[in-house]
Amino acid sequence: MTATSSPVPAPPAVAAGAHAAAPRPLRAHRAAALSGTLDVPGDKSISHRALMFGALATGRTTITGLLEGEDVLGTARILKQLGAGLDRHDDGTWEVRGRGVGGLTAPTDALDFGNAGTGTRLMMGILAGHAFASALAGDASLSKRPMGRVLAPLREMGAVTHDDADRLPLTFQGRDDLVPITYTLPVASAQVKSAVLLAGLHARGITTVIEREPTRDHTERMLRYFGAEVRVDDASDGARHIAVTGPGALSGRAVAVPGDPSSAAFPIAAALCVPGSQISVRNVLINETRTGLYTTLREMGGAIAFENEREAGGERVADITVKASALRGVTVPAERAPTMIDEYPMLAVIAACAEGETVMHGLGELKVKESDRLAATAAGLAANGVAARVEGDTLVVSGGGPDGIPGGGCVATHLDHRIAMAFLVMGLFARAPVDVDDASMIATSFPAFEPLMRALGATFTSPDGTADPAAAGGA
Ligand code: S3P
Numbered sequence: 001m002t003a004t005s006s007p008v009p010a011p012p013a014v015a016a017g018a019h020a021a022a023p024r025p026l027r028a029h030r031a032a033a034l035s036g037t038l039d040v041p042g043d044k045s046i047s048h049r050a051l052m053f054g055a056l057a058t059g060r061t062t063i064t065g066l067l068e069g070e071d072v073l074g075t076a077r078i079l080k081q082l083g084a085g086l087d088r089h090d091d092g093t094w095e096v097r098g099r100g101v102g103g104l105t106a107p108t109d110a111l112d113f114g115n116a117g118t119g120t121r122l123m124m125g126i127l128a129g130h131a132f133a134s135a136l137a138g139d140a141s142l143s144k145r146p147m148g149r150v151l152a153p154l155r156e157m158g159a160v161t162h163d164d165a166d167r168l169p170l171t172f173q174g175r176d177d178l179v180p181i182t183y184t185l186p187v188a189s190a191q192v193k194s195a196v197l198l199a200g201l202h203a204r205g206i207t208t209v210i211e212r213e214p215t216r217d218h219t220e221r222m223l224r225y226f227g228a229e230v231r232v233d234d235a236s237d238g239a240r241h242i243a244v245t246g247p248g249a250l251s252g253r254a255v256a257v258p259g260d261p262s263s264a265a266f267p268i269a270a271a272l273c274v275p276g277s278q279i280s281v282r283n284v285l286i287n288e289t290r291t292g293l294y295t296t297l298r299e300m301g302g303a304i305a306f307e308n309e310r311e312a313g314g315e316r317v318a319d320i321t322v323k324a325s326a327l328r329g330v331t332v333p334a335e336r337a338p339t340m341i342d343e344y345p346m347l348a349v350i351a352a353c354a355e356g357e358t359v360m361h362g363l364g365e366l367k368v369k370e371s372d373r374l375a376a377t378a379a380g381l382a383a384n385g386v387a388a389r390v391e392g393d394t395l396v397v398s399g400g401g402p403d404g405i406p407g408g409g410c411v412a413t414h415l416d417h418r419i420a421m422a423f424l425v426m427g428l429f430a431r432a433p434v435d436v437d438d439a440s441m442i443a444t445s446f447p448a449f450e451p452l453m454r455a456l457g458a459t460f461t462s463p464d465g466t467a468d469p470a471a472a473g474g475a
Contacts, residue, residue: 008133008162008173023438026420026450027463028427030407033276033324034456040264042067042257043285044445045190045218046315048075048118050255052126053226054096055084055104056201059252063094066257070444071116078123081107101248102176102202106132113138113168115370115415115444118191121150122219124172125195128159129202131176137169141370141415150195153183157199157207180205180246184239187365188338190215190289193242201228201248208243210235215338216289218315225314226250256313258285262342263446265293266421267456268322269346272302273353273429275402277324279456286316292332292340293347294320300327300354327354329399334362341365344395345377345422352386353429354399364393370441371414380423383409384434408432410463417441421449428458435463 047067052075054061066072076086076094083105085097099105104126111134113120120138124147127134137143148166155161157180160173180203183196193209197219200207217232220242224230229245264281271277286294286306297304303325306318329351340347344366351358366373374390381388385406387398407430411423420436427434439460442449450460461467 008160008171021440024440025435025437025463026424026439027433027435027461027465028424029433029459029461030430031270031274031428031458034271034274034428034458035278036456037280037282038267038452038455039282040259040267040284040452041069041446041448043260044069044071044262045118045216046222046255046257046285047072048122049218049222050257051075051079051086051094051096052122053222053250054252055079055082055098056101056126057098057226057250057252058100059098061096061098061252061255063096063255063257064092066094067260067445069447070114071119074112074114074116075119075123078111078113078119081109081111096252098250098252101250102129104130107134110135110137110169113142115139115141115441117142117145117370120147120168121191121195122198124150124154125198127172128154128157128174128199129176129178130174133171133173135169135171139415143168146368149187149189149192153181153192153196154199156181156183157203159199178203180207182208182210184210185212188213188215189365190219194219197223197242197244200244201246203246206243206245208241210239210241212239213335213338214240214289216287218287221314223248223250226253258312258315258317259283260445261285261290261293264320265343265346266425266446266449267453268304268320269350270425270428270453270456270458271322272297272325272327273350273402275324278322280319280321282319283312283317284320286318289339292336293343296330296332296336296340296347297350299330300350300358301325302327326402327399329354329356329358331359332361337362337365342369342418345373345418346425348377348381348388348395348397349422349426351397351399352381352405352426353402355401356399358397358399360395362393363395369416371416371419373416373419376412376414376416376419377422380409380411380419383411384426384430385409402429403431405430406432407434410435410437413438413441415441417444417446421446424460
């Protein structure tokens with residue numbers, strides 16, 4: 001069934017994507033003790049999935065706490081282009097009127113995914129099960145990211161692209177008679193797992209994904225919650241087999257999106273490293289496939305407490321309280337990487353204010369995120385006088401203690417929101433201010449980052465020292 005040649009046309013030229021706007025440099029200044037209680041925005045992974053599964057369900061899905069960042073709003077826009085009904089009510093609740101599994105309709109214009117890898121790869125799984133062609137595009141960062149890892153299994157199931165494309169822009173042709181497969185993930189990627197499961201939801205029979213290392217499990221949890229038949233078995237060799245029976249049927253549900261632990265990482269890191277700080281972050285997702293950073297920070301000596309642990313919308317959540325702590329370097333094992341993959345830029349900055357070396361193994365996947373995060377993190381550390389080295393897929397940071405970061409550098413963010421936020425946080429405890437060349441991308445995942453950090457006591461200005469114009473009105 002694998003398609004080797006195809007009648008699918010090359011994609012039309014599309015506009016540059018969401019981020020052609022001028023970059024917005026920003027400077028972070030050394031802060032006095034941070035304090036306060038805050039809510040971080042909804043989890044990005046769960047937000048994308050809630051919208052998508054709502055669009056594939058019959059009936060009405062209501063979503064509270066949705067992350068209203070550019071990546072997720074892009075997914076909402078795309079689902080509308082594909083015929084789903086979506087509305088945002090005045091109280092912030094989103095309502096999705098789904099089309100049923102396989103019921104989306106052909107778009108008339110190209111689908112622009114902006115900066116969003118999750119949006120693109122999960123939607124490819126869904127589009128695979130629809131017998132129409134779509135032109136897919138993204139911004140300069142997304143257009144460099146590998147799509148072959150998703151396209152390879154989807155091609156095995158019967159989807160077709162205009163050639164052997166493995167980068168955006170591309171034209172993607174789905175079909176309504178996909179073949180179910182058993183697929184062993186060659187990389188630890190929840191996006192690849194999810195794309196295959198979503199295509200499997202549309203195929204006739206059982207599609208199984210085998211993962212050797214557990215990755216975030218929101219797709220399997222939420223598919224079940226929406227009524228799909230999903231089986232998860234732990235094999236004797238330690239691998240996890242996730243099987244979906246297709247064609248599945250989903251029914252509209254109420255989804256409460258918990259706070260994003262990957263966004264909470266930034267204020268928590270700031271509070272750990274700025275002397276005298278104490279903060280609380282309410283309602284954060286603590287699903288164990290996402291909490292590797294918190295395990296690591298505790299090993300480093302961080303005073304981090306999960307309080308009021310509870311179940312909300314099928315996920316574990318807690319309020320996280322953090323106090324500034326004397327940190328020591330640790331070795332972070334490779335097997336922990338999938339549970340904290342988005343948090344390494346922040347951890348590397350925290351490691352710079354710990355005593356001794358922090359060794360982070362198994363970072364190969366960091367090279368294919370919104371930027372090459374391994375290189376961008378190492379370069380940002382070097383620009384601010386921190387000794388760090390990359391050895392293959394390992395990053396080693398030599399920490400100088402609480403007052404050991406010289407700062408004073410300008411960090412190249414490469415259209416990467418997490419690089420921007422990690423180094424702005426560094427500026428709060430470095431000896432000299434830290435600049436980032438572009439803070440605009442932060443809006444993709446954490447639009448309220450700056451006002452929330454300011455409310456805790458952070459100061460950001462434009463690099464010429466004037467107040468940041470975006471701060472007026474609490475941008
Ligand atoms: C995500 C999976 C991870 C993560 C990304 C969100 C998801 O990517 O980095 O931010 O929602 O499934 P990979 O699956 O490529 O590791």
